[in-house]
Amino acid sequence: MTADAKATCHCGSVEIKLTLPNGIENAERCSCSICSRKFSAFVGVHLDDLEVLTGKSSLKEYTFHTHSSKHYFCSNCGIHTHHRSRMSPTRYVVNLSCIEGVKIEDYADAPYFNGRDHPKDAE
Numbered sequence: 001m002t003a004d005a006k007a008t009c010h011c012g013s014v015e016i017k018l019t020l021p022n023g024i025e026n027a028e029r030c031s032c033s034i035c036s037r038k039f040s041a042f043v044g045v046h047l048d049d050l051e052v053l054t055g056k057s058s059l060k061e062y063t064f065h066t067h068s069s070k071h072y073f074c075s076n077c078g079i080h081t082h083h084r085s086r087m088s089p090t091r092y093v094v095n096l097s098c099i100e101g102v103k104i105e106d107y108a109d110a111p112y113f114n115g116r117d118h119p120k121d122a123e
């Protein structure tokens with residue numbers, strides 16, 4: 001995995017350029033109400049390291065609960081590509097399964113973040 005990577009939705013409308021200075025590290029899953037339904041592993045990137053190249057008009061935004069995290073998905077194929085991290089507001093969280101070249105089975109053991117009892121809910 002090089003520093004530059006590309007993520008796409010399923011239909012290809014949405015193309016996202018990622019800069020991963022150290023490749024994919026600290027891959028995680030999350031047990032919150034939305035992530036558990038998606039069951040995708042993810043990786044965090046700095047806000048500056050994600051650029052939507054194509055398909056901005058296809059991306060729909062979804063928020064819930066505190067509405068502090070914006071979740072983005074392709075309105076054509078329904079695939080969630082990324083969202084704003086609630087824990088780290090300076091970061092996006094990217095669906096690992098959308099990143100070209102990733103073999104998702106390599107991340108079967110990604111540890112869980114306890115989003116079900118999200119620390120921000122206790123503030």
Ligand SMILES: [Zn+2]
Nearest residue numbers: 009011074077
């Ligand atoms: Zn799509």
